[in-house]
Amino acid sequence: MWEELARELTQPTDSKIILLVMDGLGGLPVNGKTELETASRPNLDETARRGVCGLTDPVYPGITPGSGPAHLALFGYDPLRYQLGRGILEAMGTGVEVGRDDVVARGNFATLSDGIVVDRRAGRISTEENQRLCEFINRELREISGIKVSLYPGKEHRFVLKLSGPGLSDALTDADPQKEGKPPVPAKPLCQEAEFTSEVINKFLEELTKLLASQPKANFALLRGFSKFPSNLPAMGDLYKIKPAAIASYPMYRGLTRLLGMEVLEVGPETEDIFNVLEKNYERFNFFYLHYKKTDSAGEDGRFEDKVKAIEEIDRFIPRLWQLKPDVLVITSDHSTPSVLKSHSWHPNPFVLVSDRAPADEVTRFTEKDCARGSLGRFPSLQAMPLMLACALKLKKFGA
């Protein structure tokens, strides 16, 4: 529904929006305080004082989202409508650029013995060995029936397969028996349209088996999660009539924002780099997505203290956002990653929006609990984009 409203009501303006996503920010208490409550965060608190706060649910209350759906929601794309295939997500995570017509899949090197898959992970070969094999195959096996075939090594036995060329479909079953002790299965087409692609894939597996025949462990491959770019995913610039830029160093977020048609800027790994790139490019765009990964990484590893430090680290740079005087500044998260759970969680995200057109509420501390008492209340992440665009006067009146 929002998407239809966006198409009808957005208008181009020069006003600027900055969205800073502190990945996995929300947490759970240890000794009575969450990571955010524990951190010294004078500038985040000052932002809360200037702005209006709330809590967001990324997908649905109680649902723990992956980074893909959580980000899609924040960008105003219904994560239940646009589900990204496993192959696409793996490709994004591996830093593989995926074109609108490509088909990608997750691959495992495996061990085949007497026609039986005896090890689905080829004894977890080393990442270096994997790289060597992928290079070898890419060199020997450039194309099949006019379709370009490329392997991208991941960690240990994992790789991404990308097929590029006309007429490809992702309506295929996995070429993976799922269990060891069974013979390989081919990729079967789920509709007529996918017959050609299944032929290409099965031919590829055949050729690859010949090439790897002399390998002691990695003499076969399993492929699953065939997927294409979701064909109905509109580009963000078109949908909202904005010029969006992404400042993110991790492959996953670079891949996702590229899928959404954002311009993905080069940025170094240091926290300061994010702000340098923003300032340098501030005149060229009018929507900026800034991604900060350290909070999530620490949370995923269960490093409570490091997550606290990651919050304190970025807090020091927040005044540089104020100094740009954007029409709208939002600081929030895609999902929570409590250190005690060592994983993403379903807990709602602290959210603050600063704009001359959004009167401040009484919240003066940027914590989970304080945001719960903010004027924005609790709302779906999907409603963040309409709010940002509205405060930037990029939305016309609905009806008369």
Added chain:
Amino acid sequence: MWEELARELTQPTDSKIILLVMDGLGGLPVNGKTELETASRPNLDETARRGVCGLTDPVYPGITPGSGPAHLALFGYDPLRYQLGRGILEAMGTGVEVGRDDVVARGNFATLSDGIVVDRRAGRISTEENQRLCEFINRELREISGIKVSLYPGKEHRFVLKLSGPGLSDALTDADPQKEGKPPVPAKPLCQEAEFTSEVINKFLEELTKLLASQPKANFALLRGFSKFPSNLPAMGDLYKIKPAAIASYPMYRGLTRLLGMEVLEVGPETEDIFNVLEKNYERFNFFYLHYKKTDSAGEDGRFEDKVKAIEEIDRFIPRLWQLKPDVLVITSDHSTPSVLKSHSWHPNPFVLVSDRAPADEVTRFTEKDCARGSLGRFPSLQAMPLMLACALKLKKFGA
């Protein structure tokens, strides 16, 4: 949408969930205080202190729900998607067990004179007279065309008709002229599939008229609300991969939870019985629904003081829930029943959830007003189940 997510994301675990429903709990003030605000409720308040609070809307803001839809929502079933027929609800309220293929209807004994319905309630015959008539008919009229026919007496002139056998449909018009002074009308099939059932019903009415010919008042019957168990209603255990038990003494709630595939435990009428049965069966299940009726009964009758006492009575048992240390404890209500309205109402329900994975908010009193300031905010009852399952770690991540 939640249902699709549940199918995809739930996983079996040993973690335990207790859901205590204090029926009709929410109220309206008398002398400035609601029933809940008036009651001494130290243990409910302590629960609020330990947990996270909010307010729930059972069906839609402003909509007063019946017990059926209000409970369905709490169990995570969209009450607008699953509408229970009047016959099913009447059967549940009368304590009739309804199988998945049975058709049930609400019945009235009535008075027929010269082929005209002159009294739709047969002069409100006594409940005892009703029981005698039902027994008599059940004895004389066991089956029609291979379909088992059973009457279950209710109060005064009301009964439930149950048809059991293969090939039955509920797509039928009421066998009821709706007004006095009109001739009886037959049950007409609304589709071809229901022709056989309509023949059975009309034959039943014919036979019943012969059997009751000598009765002074109750010499006929009207039938309405033909309904079957909703065929698409998934069993709760399958949907959430839990082992659910219901501890409820009232027929309506026992019937509803049986429809949902919960194991319905035997429980006495005393408040203490609920807790005894819970403790005795705590190892056998991992989801417990506890139903407390006294709050609603007092509200329905307009007995403000008795509703206050009902709250105080159950409050004393709350520590026994804490002592079981469930992974998730929720105390809430299906709907509000303010004594001043003497009926169900649309007011949202106080809600508290206690779990190690749900950090406490600042609410320290379990009242309507305090819960409105809780971190969970105001949310549809339908979102309670996702939250409970999430906090019990029974939900996997959505997307990657």
